[in-house]
Amino acid sequence: MFLKISKPKKNIYLDHAAATPLDLRVKKVMTPFLNENFGNPSSLHQKGREAKAGLEQSRKMIADIIGASPSEVIFTAGGSESVNLAIFGVAGNIKNNQAHFITSSIEHHCVLNSFQALAGEGRQVSYIKVDGQGIINLEELKSAVRPETILISVMLANNEVGSLQPIAEIGKWLKGENAKRAAKKNPAILLHTDACQAAGYLDINVNRLGVDLMSVNGSKIYGPKQTGFLYVRSGIKLKPLVYGGGQERSLRSGTENVAGVVGLSRALELAQKEMAKENKRLKALRDYFINKVVKKDILLNGAYSKQLKVDNRLPNNINLTVKGVEGETLMLYLDSYGISVSTSSACSTGSAEASHVLLAMGRNEKEAKSSIRLTLGKYTTKADLDYVLKVLNGLIPELRSVKALN
Ligand SMILES: *Cc1c(COP(=O)(O)O)cnc(C)c1O
Numbered sequence: 001m002f003l004k005i006s007k008p009k010k011n012i013y014l015d016h017a018a019a020t021p022l023d024l025r026v027k028k029v030m031t032p033f034l035n036e037n038f039g040n041p042s043s044l045h046q047k048g049r050e051a052k053a054g055l056e057q058s059r060k061m062i063a064d065i066i067g068a069s070p071s072e073v074i075f076t077a078g079g080s081e082s083v084n085l086a087i088f089g090v091a092g093n094i095k096n097n098q099a100h101f102i103t104s105s106i107e108h109h110c111v112l113n114s115f116q117a118l119a120g121e122g123r124q125v126s127y128i129k130v131d132g133q134g135i136i137n138l139e140e141l142k143s144a145v146r147p148e149t150i151l152i153s154v155m156l157a158n159n160e161v162g163s164l165q166p167i168a169e170i171g172k173w174l175k176g177e178n179a180k181r182a183a184k185k186n187p188a189i190l191l192h193t194d195a196c197q198a199a200g201y202l203d204i205n206v207n208r209l210g211v212d213l214m215s216v217n218g219s220k221i222y223g224p225k226q227t228g229f230l231y232v233r234s235g236i237k238l239k240p241l242v243y244g245g246g247q248e249r250s251l252r253s254g255t256e257n258v259a260g261v262v263g264l265s266r267a268l269e270l271a272q273k274e275m276a277k278e279n280k281r282l283k284a285l286r287d288y289f290i291n292k293v294v295k296k297d298i299l300l301n302g303a304y305s306k307q308l309k310v311d312n313r314l315p316n317n318i319n320l321t322v323k324g325v326e327g328e329t330l331m332l333y334l335d336s337y338g339i340s341v342s343t344s345s346a347c348s349t350g351s352a353e354a355s356h357v358l359l360a361m362g363r364n365e366k367e368a369k370s371s372i373r374l375t376l377g378k379y380t381t382k383a384d385l386d387y388v389l390k391v392l393n394g395l396i397p398e399l400r401s402v403k404a405l406n
Contacts, residue, residue, distance in 0.1 A: 010338040012384045016220075016316060016377035017159050017197060018342055022263070023222035029266045030224065033259035041256050042245065051258045058265035065272055066214070066231060067205040074230045074248045075261050079196040079217035080110035082230040083153075085241050085251065086192045086213040087114040090151045091123065092239025094187075100124040100148040104136045104165070105360040106158055111194055112356075115153075124148070133303035134163035134361045135312065141170065145177070147186045154191075156198035156209070160357040160373060161302030162317025164202070167193050171210020190236065196220055196228075200271040201279055201314055206231055216268070218260070222378070223267030227260040282315040282376055289318055289374070289385045293392065297323040301358055301371060316376040321358075321367045324400045330372055333399065337391045341374045 033054050039047030041055045056070070063070040076082045091099070103115050105127045115125045126144045130136050136154060152174070157164050171191055178188045192213035195204050200221040206214055213236070218227035232238060232251070244253025294300050301319040303312040322330060327343040334341055343355075354368035363371075374388070 011340065012338060012380075012387060013340045014374040014376060014380065014384075014388070015340050015342050017162075017373065017375035019219055019225070020200075020222045020377060021379075022224060023267060023270060025270060026223055026263045026267045030259040030263040033262050037258070041258060042247070051256075054258050054262050055256055058261045061265040061269055062229060065204075065268055067207045068231055069234065071249070072232055072234055074232055074251050075256060075264075076228045076230055076248075076252055077226045077257065078219065078228040079108075079194070079215055081241070081252075082215035082217070082228045083108070083110045083192075083194055084114055085230050085238065086215060086232075087111070087118070087151070087153060088241060089238030089251070090190060090192075090213075090236075091118055093237050094150055096148065097122055098124065098148045099150050100126070100146045102126045102128060102141065102144050102149060102152045104128045104130060104154050106130050106134060106136075106160075106163075106357045107153070107155055108159055108194055108196070111153055111155070128154075130163075130360050132362050133312070134158055134161045134301070134357065135303060136165050138166060138169060138173075142173065145189065147181075147184075149189050150187050151190050151192060153194070155194040155196075156202060156204070157195075157314050158302070158357060159197045160355055161319045161361070162197075162314035162375075163303040164198075164312045164314070165193075167191075167209050167211065175210060197314060199268060201275060201316070204272075206233070212236055218264040218267055221267045221271045224260045224263045227257060227264040229264070278378060279315045282380075283311065285376055285380060285382060285385060286315060286318055288382065289389070292389055293318075293320065298396070299323070299367070301361065301363065314375075316380075318374040318376070319371060320374075321363060321371045322396055323367070323370060324403060325370055325396060327369055327371045329399060330395065333395050334372075334388075334391065337395075339388055339391060341372050343372060 037050040039051040041048060041052040059070045059073050062073050076085060101115060103111060119125045128136050128141045128144060154165050156167050174189055174191055181188060190212040193211045194215045196215060196217045197220060198204060199216045212233040214231040216229055219225040238251055240251050242253050247253050247256055290300055299321040301321055331341055331343050354365050358368035358371055
């Protein structure tokens with residue numbers, strides 16, 4: 001009975017790591033900038049000044065939240081663009097082909113593919129491994145550093161399995177390391193973090209993290225899509241990605257997306273303000289589900305330990321390997337019951353490849369292809385999860401028996 005495809009009557013959306021709905025309070029502050037305050041911020045007349053005020057107020061709001069000054073916040077069209085500006089911006093300013101870059105093996109494709117492009121141009125790139133929990137090996141990172149290393153890029157929280165990376169520890173270590181390098185006249189190593197999954201759930205103060213560059217987007221924090229910013233610590237020179245009228249300190253030319261920026265700043269403000277309470281609620285839901293679902297043949301992927309005082313997993317992430325069932329098949333059947341989940345990263349839909357993150361964590365090809373990701377959000381309830389558990393309890397044995405027949 002569970003295998004019949006029926007038209008879903010409801011939708012239980014559990015794919016918040018891929019996209020979040022626009023918070024109505026965000027929409028509210030955006031609307032005036034789509035309508036009456038439509039001006040070009042570069043115009044000197046009244047309409048221009050209104051738009052410019054919205055843009056600069058948002059920049060100030062974001063700077064205050066992340067512990068930066070407004071001139072260090074560069075608006076972009078999303079996470080991928082921020083990451084590209086950070087990586088190609090640093091690389092483009094260094095002509096030395098010996099320049100060396102370090103990243104992790106579990107980054108989002110916008111990071112991995114940027115480094116792959118650099119490697120294709122003959123640049124040196126090292127990929128740091130992770131442990132079974134999906135957390136980077138700090139000792140390996142430290143020993144990968146060379147005299148020519150100029151950039152380390154490691155994400156703050158992983159989008160597939162939710163594991164948190166020790167960015168503050170890397171930042172602290174780099175401070176000492178860079179002091180020693182200065183004495184030897186080696187270039188300072190810059191630290192970039194992709195904080196797109198983290199901005200809604202973690203402290204993203206750039207000084208506490210010790211980062212020089214940080215990428216954040218709006219679409220994962222109940223803000224508008226195609227919005228984001230790159231934090232660029234004062235004094236760092238980047239090569240622009242987009243040339244033109246010189247907006248965003250000439251790093252990102254083009255008429256600013258004022259309504260988008262205003263929405264992004266409000267979304268970040270709300271997320272950070274409501275984080276403590278919301279994280280607690282999500283964690284309780286996450287752990288309730290994990291405790292009910294994980295069995296001998298349903299494994300949890302990623303960092304998780306009841307003993308740990310400090311949680312090293314995003315509060316809304318559940319990633320499971322369901323043995324004997326293809327993740328994609330399970331995802332499609334869940335969809336027919338009105339439940340939206342994903343197999344691995346939504347950004348690589350269409351590709352039936354096993355997740356590079358799960359493989360890096362030591363799962364085999366079969367286990368990696370038998371995985372689904374459920375990411376909870378601010379409208380997720382316990383009743384939603386009970387419904388998902390009920391459907392899963394019916395579907396999984398049936399899908400396994402169908403597979404066994406073939
Ligand atoms: C979504 C995401 C990105 C890409 O952001 P876009 O706004 O879609 O370009 C980058 N990194 C991580 C970790 C993400 O989750």
